[in-house]
Amino acid sequence: MQLSSLNTPALLLDQARLDRNIQTMNGKIQSLSSRLRPHLKTCKSRSVAERILKPGDGGITVSTLKEAEYFLEQGYTDILYAISIVPGKLQQIKTLMDQGAKLTLLLDTVEAARLVAKTAVQLNAEFPCLIEIDCDGKRAGLKPGDATISDIANLLHRQKGTSLAGVMTHAGGSYYCKGETELAAMAEQERAAITEAAEQIRTAGLTCPIVSMGSTPTALFAKSLEGVTEVRAGVYVFHDLVMQALGVCDDTDIALSVLSTIISHNRSENRILIDAGGLALSADPGKKNPLGEQHYGLACDPVTCKPLDNLWVTSTNQEHGLISLDKTSLTFDDLPIGKQLRILPNHACMTAAAYSGYHVTDGGPVIIDYWERCNHW
């Protein structure tokens, strides 16, 4: 099928860019002698997962139990569910474990450690748990040195129903860095925090087999992964305009885009309208564009995916995208009604979630495959 025959809006995935992104990350993590545990929350797709690693070749990370279930069906058994666990989800987790999943859970409070143990006993199960460490104050976890880390470690080790699997952190702060120096410093901050926490546990006389860190920016800019047993990253498979704005990738690395159609010219307001709005692109505001403006995506040639001159999606309604012509050299004549535009997304994880699958391209005008996604919870 031709791109030009697709109903729009449609989600496109450039296979060559995807494969290059996967190779870049694999090479990077290998060069630093660590191991990648890809975070599949971005792709939620077995077809993408298989290009990263085959079932049996290593562990994966997920953000929902729906993903855990889906990827287990594909044969991925070593699964880290990287969201703080609550008792209400343990029955479902036990079912997945009974089906062959080797699931590792996450928590960062004494309360959760006790609750998990209590439910584990009721379910006649044992849940391996990582302790979440906070390396930058951005989301969850305990700061290295916090005595609670040792308390939880001891609890997980001692309690019936839990075991201490190690420590994990995520440098969400890397999304506020820009350029190589800042990104490398954040990667080192993340590494230092997680290895310090691991050392704290070992000093307390316990083992800490897993020392897990990761985010796409820090994984790609780390200079050392010493003491880190695994690195998690997700959005690198697709990249997006947020990653590009941080200096993590170029726009030619962005593998995900939304195919849209120009549906109207608003000459009195000097803008065109496309049929990709807030639902098709996501309402994620991303980072400001090089003009210092808020935007919701960058319009590109529909086939080559080469960005057009300052053609930013300036605002969105549910099914409308508005593109101002104020800052571009392009005119209404260059952008006739019915013409397709391909939009690079601000935040690939959010944009992809609006679709049930990917239309795969090989960089040309032809759709070569369709890959399903596993959405919802």
Next chain:
Amino acid sequence: MQLSSLNTPALLLDQARLDRNIQTMNGKIQSLSSRLRPHLKTCKSRSVAERILKPGDGGITVSTLKEAEYFLEQGYTDILYAISIVPGKLQQIKTLMDQGAKLTLLLDTVEAARLVAKTAVQLNAEFPCLIEIDCDGKRAGLKPGDATISDIANLLHRQKGTSLAGVMTHAGGSYYCKGETELAAMAEQERAAITEAAEQIRTAGLTCPIVSMGSTPTALFAKSLEGVTEVRAGVYVFHDLVMQALGVCDDTDIALSVLSTIISHNRSENRILIDAGGLALSADPGKKNPLGEQHYGLACDPVTCKPLDNLWVTSTNQEHGLISLDKTSLTFDDLPIGKQLRILPNHACMTAAAYSGYHVTDGGPVIIDYWERCNHW
């Protein structure tokens, strides 16, 4: 099933609030002697649609052809597809018409009018089209008095393959109003624009059977609908925090919410974490809260849906919602790990789109039904 047994995050719909919102709008439009053509882009659900009007009892509005197809299957034949039409979608529209749909299309350029006619002839079809009118500069359409309106009207009337169905406008600007006076003024601005455009067409010697306006705020605050043959509104069925911030509804009118679970305490940052993040709530920034802060939802009691004291979702990651305790009287002890919270959404249309359906409640702790949605394109 009990609310407390639901996997979270889950989308909840309060049936009593829904029904009350539907009655309020019906009463309002009847009192002004117009007719409601509900916009089903918000609910995308036959179960909700049937509570507004039964198939055969009137026309509906849709924002995607997927919705058109879905609602046609339920017996709704009079369908306005309220997004500017492009030739690439006409084959699908012709198919729907062959299946019994009486579809009305929308456009606002001479180019589109010509393109539709050209394709219509190829498809051996005739497409009734509304001309979109711009009443506030916010999105699409031609300003009343613009000679292009008459040009398009003449084209639609004269050309083989098209017919002139009337005029349509949408006061997106109502989302920037606040309070009764501003909202009523915007409703009158919308009415004045659309009736002026209709008059322009009639003065040119043509008929203008449909004079369509609408948005939830203007529909609910209009003082007159004279000359308006139909009113479109969508989000009123659920309402949301944006509508509440404008003064269009109270928080007790908001029928849609996301059930979530408290998954962690971050004591060093004085915040709790929930398992509803950017995907579950949407990244739509909505309006600032009464404290003047950006937020992503308001936490409520899980059963009564009564807002808790200043418990705003302060930021989101993909599957994490962060709730600061800085401005609330509630403490970590009031919000134990595992407790459920119900989150009122910023923008109901965007939030609902992340789910395949609604868990329906009757205001108590029990789930009484599940209503599917028709997502995607």
